[in-house]
Amino acid sequence: MSPEAASHSSGASNACIEVRVTDMRVDVRDSKNRTAGKLTFDRAAWVAFLAEMRAPGSAGR
Numbered sequence: 001m002s003p004e005a006a007s008h009s010s011g012a013s014n015a016c017i018e019v020r021v022t023d024m025r026v027d028v029r030d031s032k033n034r035t036a037g038k039l040t041f042d043r044a045a046w047v048a049f050l051a052e053m054r055a056p057g058s059a060g061r
Contacts, residue, residue, distance in 0.1 A: 016030075016031045018031045021046075025041060026040070026041045026046040027039070028040075
């Protein structure tokens with residue numbers, strides 16, 4: 001996996017993920033524990049997740 005590190009993470013929690021986007025899917029893994037595996041989403045599911053996290057009043061805000 002050749003992911004890109006997230007451009008934003010919470011400094012207080014020291015939590016960060018790495019994301020690799022391809023034509024068909026998105027792979028996500030913990031940047032602190034790369035050997036733990038990855039989560040794979042189809043692109044439509046990832047886009048929906050990001051939209052929800054960016055929505056006012058969501059858990060991601």
